[in-house]
Amino acid sequence: xxxxxxxxxxxxxxxxxxxxxxxxxxxxxxxxxxxxxxxxxxxxxxxxxxxxxxxxxxxxxxxxxxxxxxxxxxxxxxxxxxxxxxxxxxxxxxxxxxxxxxxxxxxxxxxxxxxxxxxxxxxxxxxxxxxxxxxxxxxxxxxxxxxxxxxxxxxxxxxxxxxxxxxxxxxxxxxxxxxxxxxxxxxxxxxxxxxxxxxxxxxxxxxxxxxxxxxxxxxxxxxxxxxxxxxxxxxxxxxxxxxxxxxxxxxxxxxxxxxxxxxxxxxxxxxxxxxxxxxxxxxxxxxxxxxxxxxxxxxxxxxxxxxxxxxxxxxxxxxxxxxxxxxxxxxxxxxxxxxxxxxxxxxxxxxxxxxxxxxxxxxxxxxxxxxxxxxxxxxxxxxxxxxxxxxxxxxxxxxxxxxxxxxxxx
Amino acid sequence: xxxxxxxxxxxxxxxxxxxxxxxxxxxxxxxxxxxxxxxxxxxxxxxxxxxxxxxxxxxxxxxxxxxxxxxxxxxxxxxxxxxxxxxxxxxxxxxxxxxxxxxxxxxxxxxxxxxxxxxxxxxxxxxxxxxxxxxxxxxxxxxxxxxxxxxxxxxxxxxxxxxxxxxxxxxxxxxxxxxxxxxxxxxxxxxxxxxxxxxxxxxxxxxxxxxxxxxxxxxxxxxxxxxxxxxxxxxxxxxxxxxxxxxxxxxxxxxxxxxxxxxxxxxxxxxxxxxxxxxxxxxxxxxxxxxxxxxxxxxxxxxxxxxxxxxxxxxxxxxxxxxxxxxxxxxxxxxxxxxxxxxxxxxxxxxxxxxxxxxxxxxxxxxxxxxxxxxxxxxxxxxxxxxxxxxxxxxxxxxxxxx
Numbered sequence: 098x099x100x101x102x103x104x105x106x107x108x109x110x111x112x113x114x115x116x117x118x119x120x121x122x123x124x125x126x127x128x129x130x131x132x133x134x135x136x137x138x139x140x141x142x143x144x145x146x147x148x149x150x151x152x153x154x155x156x157x158x159x160x161x162x163x164x165x166x167x168x169x170x171x172x173x174x175x176x177x178x179x180x181x182x183x184x185x186x187x188x189x190x191x192x193x194x195x196x197x198x199x200x201x202x203x204x205x206x207x208x209x210x211x212x213x214x215x216x217x218x219x220x221x222x223x224x225x226x227x228x229x230x231x232x233x234x235x236x237x238x239x240x241x242x243x244x245x246x247x248x249x250x251x252x253x254x255x256x257x258x259x260x261x262x263x264x265x266x267x268x269x270x271x272x273x274x275x276x277x278x279x280x281x282x283x284x285x286x287x288x289x290x291x292x293x294x295x296x297x298x299x300x301x302x303x304x305x306x307x308x309x310x311x312x313x314x315x316x317x318x319x320x321x322x323x324x325x326x327x328x329x330x331x332x333x334x335x336x337x338x339x340x341x342x343x344x345x346x347x348x349x350x351x352x353x354x355x356x357x358x359x360x361x362x363x364x365x366x367x368x369x370x371x372x373x374x375x376x377x378x379x380x381x382x383x384x385x386x387x388x389x390x391x392x393x394x395x396x397x398x399x400x401x402x403x404x405x406x407x408x409x410x411x412x413x414x415x416x417x418x419x420x421x422x423x424x425x426x427x428x429x430x431x432x433x434x435x436x437x438x439x440x441x442x443x444x445x446x447x448x449x450x451x452x453x454x455x456x457x458x459x460x461x462x463x464x465x466x467x468x469x470x471x472x473x474x475x476x477x478x479x480x481x482x483x484x485x486x487x488x489x490x491x492x493x494x495x496x497x498x499x500x501x502x503x504x505x506x507x
Numbered sequence: 508x509x510x511x512x513x514x515x516x517x518x519x520x521x522x523x524x525x526x527x528x529x530x531x532x533x534x535x536x537x538x539x540x541x542x543x544x545x546x547x548x549x550x551x552x553x554x555x556x557x558x559x560x561x562x563x564x565x566x567x568x569x570x571x572x573x574x575x576x577x578x579x580x581x582x583x584x585x586x587x588x589x590x591x592x593x594x595x596x597x598x599x600x601x602x603x604x605x606x607x608x609x610x611x612x613x614x615x616x617x618x619x620x621x622x623x624x625x626x627x628x629x630x631x632x633x634x635x636x637x638x639x640x641x642x643x644x645x646x647x648x649x650x651x652x653x654x655x656x657x658x659x660x661x662x663x664x665x666x667x668x669x670x671x672x673x674x675x676x677x678x679x680x681x682x683x684x685x686x687x688x689x690x691x692x693x694x695x696x697x698x699x700x701x702x703x704x705x706x707x708x709x710x711x712x713x714x715x716x717x718x719x720x721x722x723x724x725x726x727x728x729x730x731x732x733x734x735x736x737x738x739x740x741x742x743x744x745x746x747x748x749x750x751x752x753x754x755x756x757x758x759x760x761x762x763x764x765x766x767x768x769x770x771x772x773x774x775x776x777x778x779x780x781x782x783x784x785x786x787x788x789x790x791x792x793x794x795x796x797x798x799x800x801x802x803x804x805x806x807x808x809x810x811x812x813x814x815x816x817x818x819x820x821x822x823x824x825x826x827x828x829x830x831x832x833x834x835x836x837x838x839x840x841x842x843x844x845x846x847x848x849x850x851x852x853x854x855x856x857x858x859x860x861x862x863x864x865x866x867x868x869x870x871x872x873x874x875x876x877x878x879x880x881x882x883x884x885x886x887x888x889x890x891x892x893x894x895x896x897x898x899x900x901x902x903x904x905x906x907x908x909x910x
Contacts (some may be wrong), residue, residue: 101775101776101783103630106782106787107790110789113578141573148574152568161553162556163556163762163764164554199614201799217513220569358576361800374511384519385651387522387647388651389619390614390616390767394803396800396802396803
């Protein structure tokens with residue numbers, strides 16, 4: 098008899114299963130357009146040159162050791178992370194009402210924020226407070242908030258499949274109808290998985306309703322710099338909301354824009370009404386961190402911190418980020434051009450209108466199955482592709498495969 | 508609105524252990540000693556980066572590896588050697604692949620994953636029985652995961668040793684299928700470990716009571732200086748048929764504190780069960796941090812899997828443990844020299860980083876105020892903070908407040 102006799106086998110996480118299936122596939126032209134990591138034009142992972150440089154500096158620094166970081170993280174990393182998100186001239190930072198928690202990736206930042214909200218947001222038990230996530234959204238958003246104790250996680254309208262764009266009317270309607278004090282998870286830029294972001298005017302409309310109806314703003318910012326190639330441009334929505342006076346959370350990830358995926362570098366920026374509220378909030382977040390991971394890992398934070406705090410390295414980093422963003426933009430242009438040249442039915446403007454790592458192609462599940470089984474092109478059942486998986490060598494094959502899927506499979 | 512969402516958020520209490528370090532930093536006395544937090548210090552009171560760690564880092568840098576996400580369960584190379592280190596290379600459990608071992612965020616992360624797993628899947632009572640006293644963070648970890656805490660007698664203040672009778676008495680009354688937490692070696696905070704014959708009786712009783720055993724092993728190698736000796740209790744329990752849960756930390760024994768290297772193991776009936784448990788652990792891990800950090804695990808795996816580095820590591824662990832043991836002996840010798848009439852044998856008998864001195868709160872307060880010796884109120888000192896240069900001063904201070 099085992100205590101674990103009744104433990105059921107859980108289904109694998111879809112995106113990792115996709116990669117596993119891809120690895121097992123022996124087809125010479127196989128392509129992985131699944132998991133979200135940057136690839137060079139040779140389809141290789143890319144360790145940013147500035148990261149290599151900084152890592153060498155760290156290894157060669159005999160004065161560094163492996164001692165524990167403070168619970169909330171490396172101080173220089175914390176201040177630099179808030180600055181990157183809110184801008185050098187941020188009034189909120191000057192006012193001393195911005196702080197945060199170093200966390201394990203964007204996921205860790207979301208989780209600490211969620212755990213805090215459940216305990217302290219609107220009264221001391223928020224298990225019934227509605228949390229709204231976009232339809233669709235990164236699938237882990239649901240699990241993060243559910244495991245943090247929220248029982249009422251709801252979708253808000255976002256993707257309009259018919260017009261292949263933002264369902265603004267649906268979104269605004271959901272904001273108007275949501276119970277006051279509901280929590281909304283907003284993607285700061287490069288929405289995952291659709292690549293479709295609100296325009297600045299649309300963000301203003303969203304902000305107006307959220308302020309009027311006392312809805313809580315929780316930004317997920319996993320692609321700053323990676324979306325347009327410009328850090329400030331990608332942070333426009335965040336900074337607008339802060340300037341509008343919101344108290345908010347921002348879960349930042351440095352996985353993509355630093356290519357530091359496996360070092361788990363993230364940050365939860367907290368913008369509060371004033372420094373007094375901020376410090377009580379951080380003291381409670383400390384307690385949450387202590388029972389989750391005690392204190393965060395130092396390597397990734399050191400790399401990011403050194404880079405952001407040194408003008409030359411910061412400039413080099415921005416240029417590395419632009420390299421990645423530019424390659425993605427180029428692939429978008431080329432894919433759309435090739436589909437149009439092939440005369441593939443449908444409109445393909447969304448390929449270049451969407452932004453960031455992902456594109457919601459509009460392929461339906463049957464067409465996706467065809468792509469995988471017949472063409473050995475691996476993508477998510479939602480039709481999401483990782484643009485980074487496209488290269489000058491495989492883009493013709495991919496375009497042709499999409500063309501075949503659309504024309505042969507309904 | 509100008510009111511804040513966080514108006515109702517109370518100020519959290521300061522962490523008792525870290526609070527000690529804060530106060531220490533503010534003190535200007537040149538003779539001050541920080542005997543609070545448990546991180547190893549060399550004989551000059553400095554943090555110690557192991558040579559095997561530096562060498563491993565060089566090897567790793569030369570390989571120019573990418574930074575792609577690890578699997579949810581972590582670096583495979585690491586999980587394997589982590590399990591081997593605890594269970595022994597010839598373990599039947601490993602040969603039959605009936606364990607699941609995942610990389611975790613050091614010991615805390617490991618305990619938390621275990622606690623979450625129990626909360627979700629353990630069919631038995633919600634109660635986790637901790638030794639009294641236990642590491643301060645055990646209680647909030649299990650509580651935040653949704654479990655409840657109870658205690659069994661462990662430390663005997665009258666002897667500064669193990670309350671064996673009290674422990675057996677309490678354990679005999681624990682309801683079946685409850686979870687019992689055992690410190691594998693170098694009990695934190697007391698430094699008091701059961702002897703092998705005592706472990707055997709505990710094992711028999713725990714089996715009789717049908718309790719689920721959760722071992723916390725944060726100091727393998729660091730306690731006696733010998734990794735196999737320190738893992739003896741864990742291996743004995745497994746041989747006796749307990750399918751245990753096990754948390755491991757490499758913070759202390761490899762000095763990898765800030766890199767957050769640890770492992771969580773569930774010993775299952777068979778491979779099939781291990782696969783089911785693994786799948787559920789991944790479901791728990793993904794919404795906390797998705798996948799673990801690479802750097803520390805890569806260093807640890809490189810050390811354990813490279814024969815030269817592994818030997819070097821064993822030497823360095825032995826060296827660290829020995830320095831602690833020497834400091835214990837010197838402290839007792841120092842107290843004798845000061846003319847103390849108390850029995851300080853427990854300082855030598857206790858093992859690992861910590862020593863439960865037996866000092867009362869008022870004596871601790873005096874030691875801090877008059878001598879700038881910083882420690883936790885329960886009388887616990889971290890022996891790692893003691894050096895040949897300051898052990899005499901410490902003996903002097905302790906004698907002054909206890910004579």
